[in-house]
Amino acid sequence: MALFPLMRPGCNVVASTRLYGGTIQQFTNTIRTFGWSAKFVDSDDLAAVEAACDAHTRAIFCETIANPGGYISDLPALAAIADRAGVPLIVDNTTVSPYLCRPIEHGATLVVHSATKYLTGNGTVTGGIVVDSGKFDWSASEKFPALSQPEPAYHDLTFHAALGAMAFTFHSIAVGLRDLGMTMNPQGAHYTLMGIETLGLRMQRHVENAQKVAEWLEADPRVEFVTYAGLKSSPYHDRAAQIVPKGAGGLFTLALKGGYDACVKLIDNLKLFSHVANLGDTRSLVIHSASTTHRQLSPEAQIKAGAAPDVVRLSIGIENVEDIIADLDQALAAAVV
Ligand SMILES: *Cc1c(COP(=O)(O)O)cnc(C)c1O
Numbered sequence: 001m002a003l004f005p006l007m008r009p010g011c012n013v014v015a016s017t018r019l020y021g022g023t024i025q026q027f028t029n030t031i032r033t034f035g036w037s038a039k040f041v042d043s044d045d046l047a048a049v050e051a052a053c054d055a056h057t058r059a060i061f062c063e064t065i066a067n068p069g070g071y072i073s074d075l076p077a078l079a080a081i082a083d084r085a086g087v088p089l090i091v092d093n094t095t096v097s098p099y100l101c102r103p104i105e106h107g108a109t110l111v112v113h114s115a116t117k118y119l120t121g122n123g124t125v126t127g128g129i130v131v132d133s134g135k136f137d138w139s140a141s142e143k144f145p146a147l148s149q150p151e152p153a154y155h156d157l158t159f160h161a162a163l164g165a166m167a168f169t170f171h172s173i174a175v176g177l178r179d180l181g182m183t184m185n186p187q188g189a190h191y192t193l194m195g196i197e198t199l200g201l202r203m204q205r206h207v208e209n210a211q212k213v214a215e216w217l218e219a220d221p222r223v224e225f226v227t228y229a230g231l232k233s234s235p236y237h238d239r240a241a242q243i244v245p246k247g248a249g250g251l252f253t254l255a256l257k258g259g260y261d262a263c264v265k266l267i268d269n270l271k272l273f274s275h276v277a278n279l280g281d282t283r284s285l286v287i288h289s290a291s292t293t294h295r296q297l298s299p300e301a302q303i304k305a306g307a308a309p310d311v312v313r314l315s316i317g318i319e320n321v322e323d324i325i326a327d328l329d330q331a332l333a334a335a336v337v
Pocket residue numbers: 020022023063092094095114115116117126127128279
């Protein structure tokens with residue numbers, strides 16, 4: 001939906017390699033049927049991002065914090081590259097929520113969220129949100145004819161001239177939602193709005209718990225390493241202070257001594273954690289990607305995706321942190337000998 005007003009057959013999006021697996025799939029395969037493509041680059045290699053932008057690029061796409069791995073995007077630097085290329089920066093802000101980061105303040109033009117995660121907060125809804133800053137000048141070039149030229153799909157309305165800062169949003173509703181049908185159902189919207197009422201409180205608890213659990217795990221001899229940007233050992237610790245100063249989210253991975261088998265045993269022995277692929281739930285969640293979501297990948301591809309055989313992903317909930325740690329402690333005792 002976010003790309004639809006921007007793209008035409010032959011256009012591309014320059015995307016970070018560190019993205020949610022579903023987005024990589026969509027960008028690699030599904031968007032090809034529209035004649036669009038993605039050019040994947042390491043978003044920490046700013047020169048490579050800049051070099052990847054060509055005459056057919058219509059957006060740069062990254063995530064605030066990408067999982068697994070806890071990579072934090074340098075949003076101001078990517079926004080500056082997007083500015084020079086004359087295209088919007090689109091940021092998927094799902095894993096931190098607007099409470100921890102507001103990407104528009106760091107230069108993003110568009111922000112997308114899976115409302116399925118922290119916004120709703122309890123796994124009752126699948127939904128998504130596209131937020132436009134209203135700051136992009138769609139008429140500054142010939143790149144965005146759906147917004148800057150008469151739109152044949154909507155009575156030849158020139159959206160930018162007629163609607164100014166609301167051009168992108170109205171195009172998305174009048175053409176995108178109308179023709180592509182990704183409209184949220186009313187009950188889902190109701191649950192999401194109720195969830196958002198407690199977003200701030202929940203996020204405070206998520207980051208407080210995640211920080212304590214990550215520190216406890218990092219100090220445990222049964223654990224090989226923990227990738228949480230809130231830890232001093234993280235290469236993204238300094239960037240966390242800049243991009244997510246209130247906390248580095250509730251999601252991280254840990255590697256276990258004992259490898260694949262120990263990870264499977266850990267999952268089997270956890271009692272408080274739910275074993276699901278979701279994230280951002282009030283309840284603590286766990287998944288061993290290598291034996292589930294990333295099972296079809298080769299070991300090399302699993303490692304590249306941050307889902308090595310010895311890695312488990314935790315989404316830390318808002319329970320009493322001592323209960324979370326006690327559950328991990330007893331499951332680790334059963335898993336790692
Ligand atoms: C889950 C997720 C999505 C997709 O959201 P759905 O609501 O499952 O469609 C997109 N981006 C990120 C970062 C996610 O975690």
